[in-house]
Amino acid sequence: MAVYVDLYHITLTRQEGYRVVMLNPERLSRERVAEEFSWVQWDSDTQRLFYLTAREKHTLKCVQFSPDRNFETMFELPLEIPKMSSVTSVRFVNFGHDHYQDLKDEGLRLEVFTSPSGTMCVCYSHPVRWHKDATYTIAFVHRGCSKTFTVSLEKGSAPANLPTVHPIFIHLDYYIVVYLADHFLHLINCRQQDLLCYSLFLSGADGHIEALGSGSEVVSMSGSRLLDARAGRMYTMELNPDFLLELLSSDRPEAQRLAALHCMLVYLQPNPVIELKIINWISENVMSFDAFDQIQEFILASLYRVSYQQCVSLDKLLPYSCVLEKKELPVALTAIPGVKCTPELLCQPIIKGKAKSLQGYWEELQHVLERMKYFEAVPSPRFRTNLIKEDWIRYQAAMNSEKKKSPHSYRQIEENTKKVLSMVDTWRLDRRVVPLFQEEDQQQRVLVGLMVDKLREHLNRHLSRLGKKKIDLLVVNYAAKLLELVWHVLELVWQKLKLGPWVLCIKQQGSSEEWAMFHVMFRILEATKGLCLPLPPGYSTLLSVLGVRCLPRHTFLQYVDHGLLQLTEPFVSRLITGLDNSDANEQLKFSILKRLPEHIEQKVSHRWDHPITSACISREYVKTLLEKYSESRGSELLDYGKSSFYPDFLPLNYLAKILSNREEQAQNPFEEQENVDVRFVEETALKQTLIKLGYEVK
Known part of the structure; x- marks a missing residue:
């Protein structure tokens, strides 16, 4: 049976003032677009025709139609897909619903999804029989790889006469949703393919969509729409943030919690209500999990989302997860129970369009493919925050030394910090609750400037085409957003615990609310210190004030000796002037003074009348x-x-x-x-x- 696609050029004419008819309908001009294919898909939103040829090897081709009624073959991709079943009909996608074909066709089903950001995913699956595992493949063309997922199904849970079914593929831009009624619901991450823990694998009751029962005849439409042909209803797929919040509970696997957290932070649009719930979850679960640090994930994923929105090219250059910093990955994040993943490399696609037609999506796809080639050849293109650590240790030693520091070595660092803090200081000045950004914290100022310097150097090395001004703006925004993010978290927790300015009074013992605040701040300190990220100036002082109010004196000094708390000049001055000279307070003051660097001791010791x-x-x-x-x-x-x-x-x-x-x-x-x-x-x-x-x- 010969199959082909023709383009008819129809000329309309108006008659009698209001009637519109075709001109010469018996002699319409036409052009052959495609022929001898076994599968074809039409995307009306983008005016693209995908079809699959199988003369020698399966090859996916795409024809792009333009408003001037011209068309051009823009794309070719060889695919290593299983041999198609011998059926007499061709599989049509997005050409209308064919109930007879859906019931009879038991061959391979295939769909192609694209997005304006330059992604292309080719999804295909074999029919699923109740006594076998389900298998589907997603080829991430923009990543140069494909992954075949084999999902174990519960045996004996279905009758023997159950008809064969196919998983449904739904495109959500950042995710490909794969749904098999009564079995599983998977959200496969299209951008971050490093580990399975960035995709969400649900089964049982969690993977059930109530509106789409097992008897529904569901067809995926363009965009994120679904058609239930039996019920005659159209659905739009959306993720429920409240359900994702439920997946963060302690009884869930850690890989599932990590995937749900990333989904809310990176995929969903910023929502103050959801953000507050996530921060509440962090404050109530401040102890780090075994496989990942939830505070580090919150910081890096939030910064990644903001930066990616400013420049798509940062996708491969900025960190988005603390898991990638680990030398040995936890088993809990690399293995998903009941799911086996087999990765393979894809053949290089061919962009065939002419230079003038490479606009919009095709231009972006070409840039994505070029970046993919570059990053494959460059070892470790993603910025690692531990690159700052060596220089940071050297600067710390210089700051604590007795020798006078040369201003020339700090000039660039200080200029970077001034740019960052000038941006932070413009945010919500009239709504400050937590007393930060109110002192000269030299250590944090140096770390801010050092991070800007290292990140700028990294982006200039790999993304020089953006220009120095653009890169400088990106890195300054990145550092400013980091400080603002930590500040914002502290403010929400501060308000939740109903704390006030009395917290800064060093004479009184801390309450349970202050202890909770100290615990949250201390965990944030641990998380940022592990990544060598800066904190807002004044953070160490506030943390030390809470520590001396909440901790026993000997425990507080142990925190200082182990480098967990930093003795800043404002804190020591507050301690010396705020406490009387009782025996216990005298002992504490002497213990603090002897732990100070000499240059700080000389500044603060004269304030104690002793x-x-x-x-x-x-x-x-x-x-x-x-x-x-x-x-x-x-x-x-x-x-x-x-x-x-x-x-x-x-x-x-x-x-x-x-x-x-x-x-x-x-x-x-x-x-x-x-x-x-x-x-x-x-x-x-x-x-x-x-x-x-x-x-x-x-």
């Missing part, structure tokens, strides 16, 4: 002056008779004379420290002498 800190300040003051003092002039100060100090304490008299003379010659090297002068040193020395002699000093 004899020991006064002695330390005096010793440092005298040591600095005497080191710079010229010994050649020292003998001139031995003339005690001219001294205006008390003659009964000659050593102090001599020392005070030296300091007074030195202050007259040079500026005070401790001018940033208030109340440090000769009289202060003299009074401190006298107090220390009286203490050593056994007198009580008030």
Whole structure:
């Protein structure tokens, strides 16, 4: 039986003012579009005709029709598909519903789905018999691979006379939905094909669509529409976010929870209600799962969605999951019970269109295929945040060293940070709840600038065609969105726990709500530290304030010693001035001071009105002056008779004379420290002498 597709050119004419008729209907001009094919599909939305030829090897071809009534073969792809069943009729897709063909045709079913973002998926399946496993294949043309899924069905659950059925393929752009009534519902990720855990595999009651019973004759239409031919109804497929939230519960497999989380964060449109529910779920399940860190997934997936919307080319360059950072993947994420996946490489497709016709979808598909070739040749094209770690450790050592830092090495880093923070500061200034971005957190500022620097370098290496200005804007937006995202999470949890400004009062013991807030903030710190991602300036100070309110003193110090809490200058100043000098508080203050880097200790110790800190300040003051003092002039100060100090304490008299003379010659090297002068040193020395002699000093 000869089969072919012809294009008829119909000319219309108007008669008698209102009637429109064909001109010369008996002599219509026509052109042959396709012939000798075993399968054909028409997409009315995009005006494309796909057909499958099988002369020597199965080849998928596509004809694109244009508004000027011309058509052109744009695409060819050799396919390694099983041999078609010997049937007398050709399989037609989207040419109308043929009830007789659906009942009789037991051969291979095939459908092609495309999207404006440059994706193309070829889906086909064999008929499913009740006593065998179900098998279907999806060829991801834009990824250069195909995957065949074999699904185990429950044996003996269906009668022997059950007719053969096919899975239904539904296109949701980001996912291909594969549905077999009463058996399974799979959402296969079209973009992220690295692991099965980014696709959602449902079975049993979870995989049942109530509106589509087992007796329905369902046909997939263009877009995400379904036709129930028996009931005469048309459906539009949508994902229910409330159902996806149910999949996050603790009794679900971790691979299913990861897939549901990614589906809500990346596929669904941003929804404040859904976002709040996800953040509540994170705050109530702050302990990391065995296979993945839900906070890291939330951060990376959210940043990926925002960046991908700004530039599709970032798809292969930005991280979207913390699982890919692991050296050894957990078994819970690599194996799906009841589902076997067999990957294969695809032949390279051929874009045959002329340069002028490569517009819209075909231009985007060509770019996608070119990027695929490039990224296949480049090892590890996706940005890994641990690339920052080595430089970050070096900068940390420089910041904590006693040597004065060179401003030139930090100039670029600081400029990056200023750009990021200037963008963050423009967001919701009048609605701040959590006290962040209110201090100069040098460590986080350096980490922000360093991340921008490394990400910019990575994108310039792999995506230089965008231009430096575009890339600079993308990386600054990425870092700013990261800080804003953490801030937003904290604000929602803060409001949920009904916390207020009293949290910053360091004298009182923390409540259960503050303990919950500390736990959430500490988990966020762990998650970002594991990825070497920056936090908003002021985060470490707020976390330390909550820690000293909620934790036992010895536990708090252990957190500090293990590097889990950072002692910032604002926190230590608040601690020294906010707590009285009781025995327990004195012990805590001394323990904090001895753990501080020297450059921070010198800044904060003078704020504590205590004899020991006064002695330390005096010793440092005298040591600095005497080191710079010229010994050649020292003998001139031995003339005690001219001294205006008390003659009964000659050593102090001599020392005070030296300091007074030195202050007259040079500026005070401790001018940033208030109340440090000769009289202060003299009074401190006298107090220390009286203490050593056994007198009580008030």
